[in-house]
Amino acid sequence: MKIHKYDTVIVGAGGAGMRAAIEATKRSRTAVLTKLYPTRSHTGAAQGGMAAALANVEDDNWEWHTFDTVKGGDYLVDQDAAEILAKEAIDAVLDLEKMGLPFNRTPDGTIDQRRFGGHSRNHGEAPVRRSCYAADRTGHMILQTLYQNCVKEGVEFFNEFYVLDQLLVEVDGVKKSAGVVAYELATGEIHVFQAKAVIYASGGTGKFFKVTSNAHTLTGDGQAACYRRGLPLEDMEFFQFHPTGIWRMGILLTEGARGEGGILRNKDGERFMEKYAPVMKDLASRDVVSRSIYTEIREGRGCGPAGDHVYLDLTHLPPEQLDAKLPDITEFARTYLGIEPYTDPIPIQPTAHYAMGGIPTNVEGEVLADNTTVVPGLYAAGEVACVSVHGANRLGTNSLLDINVFGKRSGIAAAKYAAENDYVELPENPAQQVADLVEHLRNSTGTERVADLRLELQETMDANVMVFRTEQTIKTAVEKIAELRERYKNVSVQDKGKRFNTDLLEAIELGNLLDLAEVMAVSALARKESRGGHYREDYPNRDDVNFMRHTMAYREVGADGKDSVRLDYKPVVVTRYQPMERKY
Amino acid sequence: MATPTLDKMEAAAAASPYITVTFRIRRYNPEVSAEAEWQDFQIEIDPKERVLDGLHKIKWDLDGTLTFRRSCAHGICGSDAMRINGKNRLACKTLIKDINPEKPITVEAIKGLTVMKDLVVDMEPFFQAYRDVMPFLVTKGNEPTRERLQSAEDRERFDDTTKCILCAACTSSCPVFWNDGQYFGPAAIVNAHRFIFDSRDEAGEQRLEILNDKDGVWRCRTTFNCTDACPRGIEVTKAIQEVKRALITRRF
Structure with a gap:
């Protein structure tokens, strides 16, 4: 086991992670830990554009963009956060252009803009040209531009380091982040990164579906690491198709x-x-x-x-x-x-495309331990996080925007925190949990196979918790996931080696997917209404009286050692817009 | 709307079931043996599937120790460049039916970079060459309040080289790179080109000096392997030639 010490550690090198790294590296000694090489992130697969009310080609303003975001999210959006997103969108796009991003251009040489779903002129009158784009390669260009600027700033990367555990230590009754534990794929070695501030930017969890636009590697690693340590996950029932x-x-x-x-x-x-x-x-x-x-x-x-x-x-x-x-x-x-x-x-x-839910944060990217308390030193941004700017349904082009606005905010906030605070002492045997997990999987003689369990999980998710859901289908999913989680205890890998053991990696990823699938299904079962991406045929209407609130899911371990999901709820922040019927 | 072709295609597919394909894979694991060796696997696969699907079938059903990198599985992330039937390709963009599945399909690691295990190579020298060409926009003076203006024509000038996904298919197909790893290689030159010909950039001269080095563009022998290998269709050799010309004329 090796121990490293950094002011700021960023988990993930996609759009949000690298946007955060550019800020954090300027202000603090920063390391980026990434499961993949930096330019392999699925940010690069995003195509259509990044929304910002530049008004380069027609009338537009950030207030219309805020409204569209709130309405698009079916009024589950925290409106203070949506307003920040829409206001800071303009600088976020201009920042990228100044970093070198090759946007398509208008005849005047300004950034060109095009139409996109749900983005409208004057509160729904007609589609508006708000998406700034580079052909259908906008995500690719953002990823490359951010990596180029990471090279320029000398950002320090640990490539193919897989973060498996979040270290939380209670100091004077307050749970604080002490660092993370990572598994080095090339060698099988375990590394502890002690850090004053940690930012999760590890992306989504779409691989628990079979028909998905997501990369093989999008397995909810950051969400699972935090959830297992008792931190909540917000609005996990909301998934975009x-x-x-x-x-x-x-x-x-x-x-x-x-x-x-x-x-x-x-x-x-x-x-x-x-x-x-x-x-x-x-x-x-x-x-x-x-x-x-x-x-x-x-x-x-x-x-x-x-x-x-x-x-x-x-x-x-x-x-x-x-x-x-x-x-x-x-x-x-x-x-x-x-x-x-x-x-x-x-x-x-x-x-299956995008997780609206994730690790709850405030608008500075600080992770929440409950409805109001922040975890000092812990941050999250991008798809792994839930601010919530997407509510029950994200608008197209708002995710490339989200990673830039909240990636930047969390990078600045984390570095500031690191400058003003000391290291939290590491717990005893900080790598124990990860070492146990890796040893268990490597030495297991169980008869269950990763590929079988993963396929069964994906098939049950596609069949039961996709675009249309009912009490019956969700219950079927909950039962199937419970069965798969039980069988997962008996899973084994064929590759027993230390060097580039991707067999082991896939087994760990499956464990993450199973835990998060359970959270999703349990959260969906309890939400007896239809809102945004969560559509219940048995409750086809939105129910603002009972359900205009965020789901907060916690892992609870009973006296018998069994774990289960406990649900709580958090109010939605409403500023300008009272909920209305949603028509397009 | 035109007549959908898929109906016809699906009817054809219903008549042609899975075929048996042999994958002949170059295996190497220094934890097990210092020598690399070829290993054959037979799988049932729909010929419309990708080579990557075949590798997954082997890994998931036959041999979990088979090791390769992959992520997006549709040609965007650049993880799975490998040598398939002797040519550099992305496993996720190569359909079985397009590479003569009657014969064994050979799959090996890309050349010129150290093999770590099976199809996984050490990418560090490749990324070092990339970092060495200053692959970022350099500007002087005060930043404008709004965006820098650029005409559609000026934007088009370097469009081709913005498509690079850093998969290393080009660099590891280059005979000069195989013989001498000091050569920057096509991918680094492509990424230098992307900025040299960007009207907003002001460090073209510096990049040209870097590439004027003995390990720079002049090592290119114009074999076009790189252009053939590029899964993004970038005219790599043309880009290298444009950099050479810019070095001579100092106009770009």
Whole structure:
């Protein structure tokens, strides 16, 4: 075991982690621990753009953006946080441009902007051009630009270091962060990083679904590390299903395709979104569009012999426009489906995309231990966190914005905390829990296999807690997850070595997915209403009287050593906007 | 709307079930043996699936010790560059049907970088060369309040080289790099190009001097391996030629 000491440790090197690192490195001695090489993050897979009311191409302002974010989140958004997001969006985009990001340009040479789902002029009048973009590679450009600036600033990376435990120590009755424990993939060695401040920026947890746009590596590692140490997870029942994933594969096809004029059609060629969202049509919010697609499929208007998908039609758009604005997604269609999008519609289905919930934080990125108490020295930003700016449904282009605004804020806040505070003494045997976990998995002679359990988990999640949910389906999921968690105790790996043991890594990741799937299903079961991405067929309406509140899920360990999920609730921050019926 | 082709494709797929494919993989694990060796695996797979799917089937069903990097699985993250049937490709962008599955499909680590285990190589020298070309925007004077202006034409000038995902497929396909790891390699030059030809940047001269080094652009022998290998379709050799020309004319 090696012990390292840094002022600030950042867990994850995607957009939020690197944005935080650029700030923290300037102000404190900082290390970034990342499971992957920095430019491998799934931030790079984001396509369509980053919202900011620059008003470069038409009238816009941050207040309209705030409203759209709150409405898009079905009024579960904390409105003070949404206002910060929308106001600071403008500088966040300009910061990136100054760092070198190659945005598409208007004829005047300013940053070009395009339409995106749920973003509107004057509180829902019509779609507005708010998304700043670089073709359909905006996430790629953000990731590369942030890494370039990390190189410029001399950020210190520990590549392929997998953080497995969050060290919390009680000092004078207050739980504080003392550091993290990481597993070095190349050597199998365990490292303890003592740090004054820790920022989690380790991304989402979408791999517990089968049809997903998420990378194989998105397994909720940061959420699980905090949850196991007794910290709450907020709003985990809210998961976004992106309307346009490549049929069966789940690979993302940007909403920018519809922003550029693409149309969704059923087997009769009908533009069905006109029925469900007369004003915004194909650019309604993602939860609305995904439900509409599945309604078409369920009512027999799906495409193909099995009637299990619909079409994204780009054939009426000029090939030059597709080449200039959507080069990557058209290439995906050619590579993976053998389809020419100039002439043929692309088969799509909703794909598990984004966790609205996560580690609860305030607007400075400080992690909450309960509804109000912060954990000194602990921060989170990006998809791993829940501020909550996305509420029950995130608007497209608001996640690339989130990582930049709250990545920057948490980087500054953590470095400031590190400058003003001392190290917290490490607990005795700080690496014990991780050492035990690794040894258990490596030495287990159990008969259960990681790949089998993971597939069963993914299938039950797809079948039971996806776009449509009922008490019955969620209960089925809860029971299945409990069974899988039991069987997981008997899991073993074939690779017993220390060097690059990705077999072991996958086993650990599965443990994280199972714990988080349980939190999600239990949270979903208790929310007896429909709101944003959480749609209950048995409770089809939003219930603001009983459920306009955030779910806070805690892990509890009983006297018998068994753990379970305990739910509590936290009020939503409402400033300007009283809840209204949500129409697009 | 045009006639959907997928219906036809699916009808065809229903008639052609899974096929049996042999993966011939170059295995190496210094914890077990100092020697690398080829190992064959037979799997049932839909030919429309990716080589990465095949590797996963082997890892998940047959041999958990098989080791490779991967993440996004659709050609964006750059983790899974490997040598497939003798050519550098991304395993997640290569469909089985496109690489002659009647014969064994050979899979080995990319060349020119030290193999750590199976298909995993030490990427550090590759990233060091990248870091050495100042791969970041350098500007002088006061920052403007708003964005820097750039015409659509000026933006287009370096568009091709912004697509790089740092997968190392180009650099590890280059015979000069195989023979002498001191050469910066195509990827580093591509990333220098991306800034040299960006109208906002003011450090082009410095980058050109770095690449004028004995291990710089002049080592390139224009074999076009890099262009063929690039999974993003970047015209790598052309970019290198443009840097060479800029060095001679000092115009960019």
